[in-house]
Amino acid sequence: MAHFDPNAKPFSHQWMNDRLAVDTLKRVLSTEYWIPKNINFLWAMGMILAATFGVLLISGIFLLMYYIPDTQLAFDSVNHTIMGEVGYGWLWRHMHGVAASVVFLIIYIHMFTGIYYGSYKRGRELIWLSGMLLFVTFSAEAFSGYMLPWGQMSYWAGMVITNLFSLGSLDFQGLVEWIRGDYVPGQAFLGRFFMLHVVLLPLAIMGLIVLHFGTLRIPHVNNQDGEEIDFEAEAEKWKAGLRKESKVIPFNPVFMSKDVFVLGIYFIIYFYLVFYHFEFAMDPVNFDPADPLKTPPHIYPEWYFLWSYEILRPFPKDPGLVAFGFAQVIFFLLPFLDRSPNVAPANRRGPFKIWFWVLLVDMIVLTIMGKVPPMGIYTTIGTIAAWVFILLWVALPFITKMEKPIRGQK
Amino acid sequence: MKELKILAVVVFFTLVTYWGVEPYAHSVMHKHVEFKNFQYEDLKPITAKGDAAKGQALAAACAGCHSIKGAKMPAPMDPVTASATYGVNPPDLTLAGAVLDEKYLAHFLKDPVHTAMVAHKFKDKPYPMPSMATDDQSAADLVAYFKSIAPEEVTPKEAYEFACGRCHEMRYAKWTQIGEEPKTKPNIQTKMDEEKLKFDQKLAQYKDHMVKYLGKLPPDLSIIVRARSEDFLKTFVEDPQSQLPGTAMPRVGVSKEGYEKVFQYLEEVGDPSKPKREAVGPWVIGYFILFTFLAYLWYKSQWKGLK
Numbered sequence: 001m002a003h004f005d006p007n008a009k010p011f012s013h014q015w016m017n018d019r020l021a022v023d024t025l026k027r028v029l030s031t032e033y034w035i036p037k038n039i040n041f042l043w044a045m046g047m048i049l050a051a052t053f054g055v056l057l058i059s060g061i062f063l064l065m066y067y068i069p070d071t072q073l074a075f076d077s078v079n080h081t082i083m084g085e086v087g088y089g090w091l092w093r094h095m096h097g098v099a100a101s102v103v104f105l106i107i108y109i110h111m112f113t114g115i116y117y118g119s120y121k122r123g124r125e126l127i128w129l130s131g132m133l134l135f136v137t138f139s140a141e142a143f144s145g146y147m148l149p150w151g152q153m154s155y156w157a158g159m160v161i162t163n164l165f166s167l168g169s170l171d172f173q174g175l176v177e178w179i180r181g182d183y184v185p186g187q188a189f190l191g192r193f194f195m196l197h198v199v200l201l202p203l204a205i206m207g208l209i210v211l212h213f214g215t216l217r218i219p220h221v222n223n224q225d226g227e228e229i230d231f232e233a234e235a236e237k238w239k240a241g242l243r244k245e246s247k248v249i250p251f252n253p254v255f256m257s258k259d260v261f262v263l264g265i266y267f268i269i270y271f272y273l274v275f276y277h278f279e280f281a282m283d284p285v286n287f288d289p290a291d292p293l294k295t296p297p298h299i300y301p302e303w304y305f306l307w308s309y310e311i312l313r314p315f316p317k318d319p320g321l322v323a324f325g326f327a328q329v330i331f332f333l334l335p336f337l338d339r340s341p342n343v344a345p346a347n348r349r350g351p352f353k354i355w356f357w358v359l360l361v362d363m364i365v366l367t368i369m370g371k372v373p374p375m376g377i378y379t380t381i382g383t384i385a386a387w388v389f390i391l392l393w394v395a396l397p398f399i400t401k402m403e404k405p406i407r408g409q410k
Numbered sequence: 411m412k413e414l415k416i417l418a419v420v421v422f423f424t425l426v427t428y429w430g431v432e433p434y435a436h437s438v439m440h441k442h443v444e445f446k447n448f449q450y451e452d453l454k455p456i457t458a459k460g461d462a463a464k465g466q467a468l469a470a471a472c473a474g475c476h477s478i479k480g481a482k483m484p485a486p487m488d489p490v491t492a493s494a495t496y497g498v499n500p501p502d503l504t505l506a507g508a509v510l511d512e513k514y515l516a517h518f519l520k521d522p523v524h525t526a527m528v529a530h531k532f533k534d535k536p537y538p539m540p541s542m543a544t545d546d547q548s549a550a551d552l553v554a555y556f557k558s559i560a561p562e563e564v565t566p567k568e569a570y571e572f573a574c575g576r577c578h579e580m581r582y583a584k585w586t587q588i589g590e591e592p593k594t595k596p597n598i599q600t601k602m603d604e605e606k607l608k609f610d611q612k613l614a615q616y617k618d619h620m621v622k623y624l625g626k627l628p629p630d631l632s633i634i635v636r637a638r639s640e641d642f643l644k645t646f647v648e649d650p651q652s653q654l655p656g657t658a659m660p661r662v663g664v665s666k667e668g669y670e671k672v673f674q675y676l677e678e679v680g681d682p683s684k685p686k687r688e689a690v691g692p693w694v695i696g697y698f699i700l701f702t703f704l705a706y707l708w709y710k711s712q713w714k715g716l717k
Contacts, residue, residue: 037716037717040412040413040416041413041416041417042416042420076581076582079582079632079633079636080581080582080632083633083682083683084582084682084683090682090683090686090687091683091686091687091690094687105424109420243715243716244715244716244717249716253708253712254712254713254716257705257708257709257711257712257713258709258712258713260705260708260709261702261705261706261708261709263705264698264701264702264703264705264706265702267698267701267702268695268698268699268702271691271694271695271698272695274694275687275688275690275691275694275695276687276691280428280432282636284636284637284638284639285637287633287634287636287637288629288637289630297439298439303427303431306431360423364423364426364427364430367427367430367431368427368430368431368434368435371430371431371435372434372435372438372439373438373439378438
């Protein structure tokens with residue numbers, strides 16, 4: 001039985017502590033949550049992602065007040081009501097659209113940081129896996145949100161992507177119709193994607209963010225050298241006042257102070273994009289209302305899906321789908337395909353260094369080829385890049401198995 | 411310093427990706443059409459000097475189909491009847507001298523179908539607009555007349571209504587092909603808006619005639635400035651066939667100034683937040699610069715003596 005001090009005034013420190021253990025919570029989650037000192041600004045990407053998700057959530061709530069999920073009214077509710085009639089509606093929409101695009105850039109930077117520093121190994125596997133689940137739910141969130149303005153690209157991207165579920169020659173038309181709720185994208189389709197976008201997926205994302213933070217708490221954050229730190233011993237040093245000698249810093253306020261600074265720089269760039277350079281996040285094609293009688297000359301997904309789209313595109317129907325499926329799941333397997341015990345920056349890991357940079361460049365090539373029309377030289381480059389992507393992952397267990405242990409590491 | 415190097419790597423790959431999916435990919439997807447500054451170089455310069463008085467006499471023939479409200483000549487038919495006869499409602503000519511290019515207008519009066527570049531749509535039927543000038547002199551006289559009656563100042567909205575508004579609606583500005591949507595109210599008892607229904611019926615008939623005439627309904631231009639690039643719009647208006655071969659859209663023949671007026675209106679309606687963005691942007695960015703500066707001081711104070 002817990003002890004409750006009968007003399008504590010309601011909401012006083014003592015009173016709260018008895019009921020909520022606020023001191024313990026603060027210690028465990030903030031002032032004695034130890035972060036290695038040896039990090040760079042890339043370690044602030046998590047905080048930037050959390051903040052961007054906050055921006056998306058708040059701007060989304062404002063947009064939700066005026067958006068109408070009806071195929072007849074959706075387009076005008078966005079482009080006329082929100083953009084023209086509601087005070088600052090344009091600002092919320094541009095913030096939402098730009099954040100939705102930028103959040104993927106930060107996700108990719110965050111992912112490649114993890115890959116580069118080997119932050120998915122030695123107790124950190126669940127961090128990687130929960131992060132990948134977040135990537136998948138964010139992708140679904142982005143796709144469902146893209147349907148809502150009911151423009152030409154909403155309609156036709158919805159058509160193309162739901163068609164994938166016919167699974168090529170298996171020809172599961174029934175499954176496609178079940179997903180759409182109709183033979184073609186229509187009211188039923190818009191209604192369910194609206195629900196997914198504003199309720200189910202945000203809930204899933206919030207749950208997964210908590211899980212992602214949770215998976216981080218015990219193994220702690222990695223550091224620039226992949227050094228295995230005895231966090232308890234280092235924390236003792238810090239508490240003894242050896243701030244310089246200790247290899248760790250408390251999350252709050254020391255780590256936070258740098259995070260907030262990086263966040264400030266990020267928001268300067270973000271709002272520059274929101275006010276002066278938002279076109280990249282709002283495709284012109286989607287400013288034409290959905291027209292089932294007119295297919296746009298070029299159908300392409302948003303930039304962050306292009307690399308996997310390009311893995312689908314150069315192959316015939318069935319192998320293309322298999323390759324696409326491969327691309328969707330393969331990142332999940334990274335902690336298990338990397339057979340090397342080394343936790344170190346890629347540039348100290350021999351062949352893995354080459355693997356990392358080739359993967360990065362290859363995915364950028366795939367991204368660009370995914371947008372240009374599939375013709376002539378672009379098809380050739382796209383096909384080669386898709387094969388390189390597949391072969392890189394096939395090669396990964398072998399090259400990491402051959403990797404020599406780095407001195408000082410088990 | 412190491413952090414700056416890392417930042418440089420991140421920025422480099424980000425910019426390469428941006429360049430690839432935006433400027434580069436769009437340059438591949440959209441064909442390049444040379445902008446000719448609304449000079450209409452395929453049309454020979456007209457050297458004849460026009461006489462507005464003679465033009466006025468010739469313009470009497472125009473009034474058989476067109477209204478010229480600036481010269482107190484009313485429309486011979488209402489828009490729906492006119493569209494049943496001609497396909498679309500012929501324009502009021504008051505602004506012809508102000509919005510259209512002089513050289514274009516002269517050539518259009520002589521040879522409408524070729525000057526408007528719609529011969530491909532009228533191979534086996536006559537173009538509703540007949541040739542109104544047999545030689546350069548009478549064309550120049552008519553142009554001089556239209557210029558004499560044109561108002562000094564044309565608003566962007568008027569330019570739009572004259573040059574585009576009989577085919578393209580603009581629902582965000584409550585503009586339809588037969589004029590502005592009337593301000594009506596439903597009957598409080600029946601919840602029916604009879605005036606609106608009557609107007610909608612007329613509009614439906616007009617659109618029906620137009621679709622028969624043009625092959626499809628021309629797009630609503632409410633947010634065309636967001637749906638098409640500035641470059642596309644000006645090259646398309648200057649020479650529609652260059653961007654969309656076979657399109658029913660005629661070469662309207664707006665002058666450079668006329669186009670600027672029309673574009674200004676398209677932008678006012680299609681991108682109404684532009685002035686607000688320009689007003690609010692510096693404050694928000696300024697706030698975050700200050701925020702970042704203070705955050706930097708905090709960061710420096712917290713990390714002092716740590717390394």
